[in-house]
Amino acid sequence: MTVLAGAGSASAQSSSGGGSSAIVLPASGRNNQGGSVVVAEQLVLRTTTRPYNSVPPESIAQWVEQVAACGFRNFCTVDNTFNIPASYAKSLCREIIRRGLDVNLWCIVYPKWVDRELVELMARAGCHEVSLGFESGSDCVLTRFHKRFRAGEVRSTAGMFREAGIRRTGFLMLGGPGETRATVEESLAFADSLDLDSLKIAVGIRIYPETDLAAAAVTEGMITPEDDLLRPTFYMAAELKDWLPPRIAAYKASRSWVM
DSSP, rough: OOOOOOOTTTHHHTOOOSOOOOOOOOOSSSSSTEEEEEEESSSSEEOOOOOTTTOOHHHHHHHHHHTTTOOEEEEEEOOTTTTHHHHHHHHHHHHHHHHHHHEEEEEEEOOOOOHHHHHHHHHHEEEEEEEEEOOOSHHHHHHHHOOSHHHHHOOOHHHHHHHOOOOOEEEEEETTTTHHHHHHHHHHHHHHHTTTTTEEESEEEOOOTTTTHHHHHHHTTOOOOOOOOOSOEEEEGGGGGTTHHHHHHHHHHTTTTTT
């Protein structure tokens, strides 16, 4: 089925199969800025809008209930903000539990501000899988990425979900500014240590306009200031250009759970 989702939901689009039918929630129950869209085999939820404006948890749960009544059970949240803030995520889970909904949830989680109460509520609400976009296992690289978490918090978060019986998919983005062979190896060893159910690795990082990465790419001559970047362009640390792709290919070859 074709995924219909708000801007920024490319990850959800890639997970859908072929087909043409889709279900859209009634306009009367939607945020004016496109708060939620339903897809045929999965429900894609945008629980926040820009500027930040949260949809009431009760409304999201009501939408889930309406679609579940039509026979759909698999729901996924878009972007790694499900638990930001954690109080909102807990309220949403409690509302799903209160309604007794028999659904499967897949949530993209920011690996910070996660506690056992949240994990337990997610499990009770039907969460069977989470994606952890930690991008790197090297604290110095995480700092460059302006992440608010560190590797230790990722480890703690992954452990809590494992103990709750929730599948975990990790994400690594390798080759950014400041990346070295040593930080790559640190990230790969870190991913191994988490005992994840699956891991996705991106070699090179897409450059978007008006970002620190775009500025670095201009400085290093990868792009020009006039580049509109409509065509996907990826940053790769110069010293890793020839080494990183075969290194990751070799890493994947011995690990069936790595994509």
